[in-house]
Amino acid sequence: MTSIQKAACIGGGVIGGAWAARFLLGGIDVSMYDPHPEAKRIVGEVLANAERAYAMLTMAPLPPKGRLTFCGSVEEAVAGADWIQESVPERIDLKRNVITEIDRYADPEALIGSSTSGIMPTELQRDMQHPDRMFVAHPYNPVYLLPLAELVGGERTSAETLKRARDRLAPIGMKGVILKKEIEAFVGDRLLEAIWREGLWLIHDDICDTETLDDVIRYSFGMRWAQMGLFETYRIAGGEAGMRHFLAQFGPCLSWPWTKLTDVVDLDDALVDKIAAQSDAQSGARGIRELERIRDENLVGIMQALKAGDGGKGWGSGKVLADFEKRLWAKGGGRKEAPDISQPLRLVDTRVSAAWVDYNGHMTEHRYLQVFGDTSDALLRLIGVDFAYVEGGHSYYTVETHIRHLGEAKLGQGLYARLQVLGFDEKRIRYFTTIHDAQSDEVLATAEQLMLHVSAKAGKSSAAPAEILARLAPIADAHAKLPVPQGVGRSVGQKVV
Amino acid sequence: MTSIQKAACIGGGVIGGAWAARFLLGGIDVSMYDPHPEAKRIVGEVLANAERAYAMLTMAPLPPKGRLTFCGSVEEAVAGADWIQESVPERIDLKRNVITEIDRYADPEALIGSSTSGIMPTELQRDMQHPDRMFVAHPYNPVYLLPLAELVGGERTSAETLKRARDRLAPIGMKGVILKKEIEAFVGDRLLEAIWREGLWLIHDDICDTETLDDVIRYSFGMRWAQMGLFETYRIAGGEAGMRHFLAQFGPCLSWPWTKLTDVVDLDDALVDKIAAQSDAQSGARGIRELERIRDENLVGIMQALKAGDGGKGWGSGKVLADFEKRLWAKGGGRKEAPDISQPLRLVDTRVSAAWVDYNGHMTEHRYLQVFGDTSDALLRLIGVDFAYVEGGHSYYTVETHIRHLGEAKLGQGLYARLQVLGFDEKRIRYFTTIHDAQSDEVLATAEQLMLHVSAKAGKSSAAPAEILARLAPIADAHAKLPVPQGVGRSVGQKVV
Numbered sequence: 001m002t003s004i005q006k007a008a009c010i011g012g013g014v015i016g017g018a019w020a021a022r023f024l025l026g027g028i029d030v031s032m033y034d035p036h037p038e039a040k041r042i043v044g045e046v047l048a049n050a051e052r053a054y055a056m057l058t059m060a061p062l063p064p065k066g067r068l069t070f071c072g073s074v075e076e077a078v079a080g081a082d083w084i085q086e087s088v089p090e091r092i093d094l095k096r097n098v099i100t101e102i103d104r105y106a107d108p109e110a111l112i113g114s115s116t117s118g119i120m121p122t123e124l125q126r127d128m129q130h131p132d133r134m135f136v137a138h139p140y141n142p143v144y145l146l147p148l149a150e151l152v153g154g155e156r157t158s159a160e161t162l163k164r165a166r167d168r169l170a171p172i173g174m175k176g177v178i179l180k181k182e183i184e185a186f187v188g189d190r191l192l193e194a195i196w197r198e199g200l201w202l203i204h205d206d207i208c209d210t211e212t213l214d215d216v217i218r219y220s221f222g223m224r225w226a227q228m229g230l231f232e233t234y235r236i237a238g239g240e241a242g243m244r245h246f247l248a249q250f251g252p253c254l255s256w257p258w259t260k261l262t263d264v265v266d267l268d269d270a271l272v273d274k275i276a277a278q279s280d281a282q283s284g285a286r287g288i289r290e291l292e293r294i295r296d297e298n299l300v301g302i303m304q305a306l307k308a309g310d311g312g313k314g315w316g317s318g319k320v321l322a323d324f325e326k327r328l329w330a331k332g333g334g335r336k337e338a339p340d341i342s343q344p345l346r347l348v349d350t351r352v353s354a355a356w357v358d359y360n361g362h363m364t365e366h367r368y369l370q371v372f373g374d375t376s377d378a379l380l381r382l383i384g385v386d387f388a389y390v391e392g393g394h395s396y397y398t399v400e401t402h403i404r405h406l407g408e409a410k411l412g413q414g415l416y417a418r419l420q421v422l423g424f425d426e427k428r429i430r431y432f433t434t435i436h437d438a439q440s441d442e443v444l445a446t447a448e449q450l451m452l453h454v455s456a457k458a459g460k461s462s463a464a465p466a467e468i469l470a471r472l473a474p475i476a477d478a479h480a481k482l483p484v485p486q487g488v489g490r491s492v493g494q495k496v497v
Numbered sequence: 498m499t500s501i502q503k504a505a506c507i508g509g510g511v512i513g514g515a516w517a518a519r520f521l522l523g524g525i526d527v528s529m530y531d532p533h534p535e536a537k538r539i540v541g542e543v544l545a546n547a548e549r550a551y552a553m554l555t556m557a558p559l560p561p562k563g564r565l566t567f568c569g570s571v572e573e574a575v576a577g578a579d580w581i582q583e584s585v586p587e588r589i590d591l592k593r594n595v596i597t598e599i600d601r602y603a604d605p606e607a608l609i610g611s612s613t614s615g616i617m618p619t620e621l622q623r624d625m626q627h628p629d630r631m632f633v634a635h636p637y638n639p640v641y642l643l644p645l646a647e648l649v650g651g652e653r654t655s656a657e658t659l660k661r662a663r664d665r666l667a668p669i670g671m672k673g674v675i676l677k678k679e680i681e682a683f684v685g686d687r688l689l690e691a692i693w694r695e696g697l698w699l700i701h702d703d704i705c706d707t708e709t710l711d712d713v714i715r716y717s718f719g720m721r722w723a724q725m726g727l728f729e730t731y732r733i734a735g736g737e738a739g740m741r742h743f744l745a746q747f748g749p750c751l752s753w754p755w756t757k758l759t760d761v762v763d764l765d766d767a768l769v770d771k772i773a774a775q776s777d778a779q780s781g782a783r784g785i786r787e788l789e790r791i792r793d794e795n796l797v798g799i800m801q802a803l804k805a806g807d808g809g810k811g812w813g814s815g816k817v818l819a820d821f822e823k824r825l826w827a828k829g830g831g832r833k834e835a836p837d838i839s840q841p842l843r844l845v846d847t848r849v850s851a852a853w854v855d856y857n858g859h860m861t862e863h864r865y866l867q868v869f870g871d872t873s874d875a876l877l878r879l880i881g882v883d884f885a886y887v888e889g890g891h892s893y894y895t896v897e898t899h900i901r902h903l904g905e906a907k908l909g910q911g912l913y914a915r916l917q918v919l920g921f922d923e924k925r926i927r928y929f930t931t932i933h934d935a936q937s938d939e940v941l942a943t944a945e946q947l948m949l950h951v952s953a954k955a956g957k958s959s960a961a962p963a964e965i966l967a968r969l970a971p972i973a974d975a976h977a978k979l980p981v982p983q984g985v986g987r988s989v990g991q992k993v994v
Binding site: 448450 | 676683703722775801802809895987988989
């Protein structure tokens with residue numbers, strides 16, 4: 001069993017709250033301890049952001065949300081937890097004391113991760129009784145979307161601990177990356193510090209302002225790095241001659257560095273004022289909440305785009321998302337009890353994401369068909385046509401679709417879809433789906449569709465096996481008792497009778 | 498007039514070739530001079546990559562491709578050009594001589610940009626007769642996709658020149674960013690050098706390998722930077738308290754930097770061997786061509802995702818793409834002559850992008866509707882329903898669609914769509930679209946659709962104005978003489994007669 005069963009979050013600021021959101025939306029109960037008087041509000045806001053993002057991120061069936069409990073002490077919070085994440089402020093004495101206290105009360109088998117962005121784990125585990133299970137799990141904001149956790153062991157951390165940690169992060173859609181050695185600031189923050197220090201010089205010396213600097217990054221190498229990082233990008237730059245050629249070309253520059261890295265800029269009042277003023281000019285028209293929302297929508301869009309990468313197998317963070325969804329589908333999501341088949345089946349709940357709207361903010365025509373398609377997929381899983389079945393060489397393909405648009409969906413709007421089976425035989429399923437506004441239940445669009453059971457190898461239709469039909473039959477029988485929905489059997493432009 | 502009329506590329510390697518591709522696909526004729534014996538092959542390969550990427554990037558009507566001419570001398574190449582881009586190898590004497598020669602033969606009004614990634618423009622313009630129109634336009638690979646050009650003037654460059662250069666880049670989908678002062682390596686390469694130098698230390702010291710380092714970037718801040726860059730990201734990290742708070746928190750770290758930036762790593766044989774071996778282990782299973790293809794598909798996906806950002810207005814590179822497309826639509830693309838209306842109209846040519854396929858590499862169901870929708874849009878533009886018309890408060894909305902799937906489209910496959918008008922009245926247009934394999938002409942899918950003319954303000958259908966109907970009528974009349982296509986008038990599951 002490589003899933004986290006119960007998590008404890010010690011420290012509930014922006015980072016601790018986002019860890020909690022990651023766990024909760026992954027179906028894991030979370031006990032939180034944070035004496036800060038605003039902790040509940042902060043965690044609640046982060047969780048709301050995360051839920052909004054997840055509704056756009058995936059149509060895969062999320063498990064029932066975990067239960068969040070605020071506790072009165074570290075002892076209470078860690079009781080029964082098998083993953084404990086420390087995210088208290090970045091002071092070595094404070095963190096060490098908290099981790100020592102966690103160690104005292106936690107199950108000896110529990111994994112203890114620290115969110116520190118710079119302190120070496122050896123320093124943090126100094127006073128522990130069971131230091132072998134303590135490590136750094138350094139995440140990146142927003143933790144509920146960005147997959148990375150740098151996993152760093154100290155002198156007394158066992159190698160097994162880091163592998164266990166990595167295995168347990170995958171089911172909640174995270175990518176644990178194990179570093180070979182501990183150093184202060186690990187790998188990510190080393191790179192960030194380098195660029196940050198040089199960036200400060202560029203602003204200090206008036207080479208450009210903060211907006212221009214951001215533009216330089218986001219219109220160029222930022223996009224390269226979102227999908228390949230540094231070395232793979234440069235491998236391409238080396239061309240057929242490869243990495244060695246690139247190094248030979250670029251090597252000489254190192255001996256006469258242009259950067260001002262050897263100096264440390266004085267972050268005095270004048271520089272702070274300059275940066276703050278430039279940042280206000282750049283981003284001040286939008287509040288932090290709005291920027292967060294835009295950031296999350298962008299990140300969702302990037303991950304969805306990369307999910308389609310490498311011929312649909314997924315690339316980078318998109319592959320992490322694809323793997324996360326595969327697990328969710330395999331588990332069948334939160335559907336523990338049999339659905340009520342006496343009514344059209346409510347199979348999809350989603351939200352209109354930024355990637356789905358046109359420049360008027362209305363959901364684009366083809367995204368309706370995407371929701372209809374996701375609803376069809378959900379029906380198929382319900383009757384046993386899952387990943388394994390499809391990989392076995394059989395599936396249902398849509399061969400015919402009739403859509404009516406009756407209303408409009410807007411950015412951020414909640415939607416759900418209901419499906420009624422109209423009829424079936426051994427090869428075909430005919431069904432009718434309605435997309436509703438989640439608040440008013442108004443029907444925004446309908447689709448009548450016909451699916452055909454096919455053998456991918458033979459490349460033609462074939463009879464579905466008995467066990468699939470046996471799952472479909474009771475649904476079809478129940479739905480046959482319902483009235484035929486308005487719009488069924490229509491051709492395009494047919495007069496309404 | 499702020500468009501480039503004719504471009505000259507002096508130097509046709511990977512960078513010069515990609516500049517040429519940018520110009521050519523933007524409809525601009527290019528004269529190329531490069532004495533390298535392989536220049537034609539290299540430029541041809543880059544152009545093929547670029548065309549493949551553009552076919553996935555946008556459905557907007559690209560102008561007729563510019564004409565590429567290889568010339569025997571600088572003098573011949575620059576004749577008549579109003580933008581001349583120098584992309585010869587990175588040696589100051591060579592670049593200066595080439596730029597001085599360009600200056601001698603070029604029209605005095607022509608803009609002269611250098612692709613140098615580090616040399617200051619003051620150095621390059623030293624021997625010019627008309628140095629005021631010379632500047633650095635430093636692009637990022639792949640130039641045909643990444644929008645950025647850092648625009649840097651030297652001591653003798655006029656401010657007007659930089660603004661003219663920026664204005665002329667926008668119509669070819671590029672984002673010219675003007676720096677306030679020249680420094681060696683400008684802004685982007687300064688930042689890249691900082692992170693590169695620190696990255697080399699991390700590999701040298703065995704903190705991680707190249708794959709882990711790339712993973713750290715692409716699963717975390719790489720995605721943040723692709724859309725917001727450095728300062729706006731940190732502004733969010735500062736929370737409600739803003740940039741000043743972030744600086745106060747982060748400032749102290751500067752006085753005891755963790756990074757090894759103050760040392761210069763010795764890029765000796767041992768380190769080169771280590772990096773080359775790690776890079777082979779990381780990426781060696783794929784050839785450079787395959788990595789380029791994956792990179793381009795990923796970049797296209799990211800830009801398309803960001804195009805939907807900020808409520809559909811577009812964000813970052815996605816906004817640059819949206820603006821580029823808006824210009825293309827406004828110009829109406831390459832359609833100079835009236836289409837042949839005696840046959841169904843061929844209105845869309847495209848290619849199945851990575852974002853369009855499922856994990857089997859087949860085009861996803863709803864992407865067919867996307868192509869049908871793009872074809873409808875093309876018909877509307879043809880009869881005068883363009884951006885201006887829609888912004889004026891009227892449009893046609895699809896109200897009903899009937900789709901049949903007859904074949905399958907795969908990743909990379911070329912597709913085109915033909916549209917036949919079936920009938921219309923003052924409020925409605927009924928039409929039939931077929932999606933074809935570009936090679937075999939086989940019909941892969943058909944759609945019968947009904948559009949309704951609406952007044953957005955009134956929120957209801959309204960009669961289209963006479964001038965729209967007058968453009969539609971001759972098409973409908975001509976198409977009425979064609980046989981009614983098979984499949985018209987069908988309802989779902991209806992037996993084939």
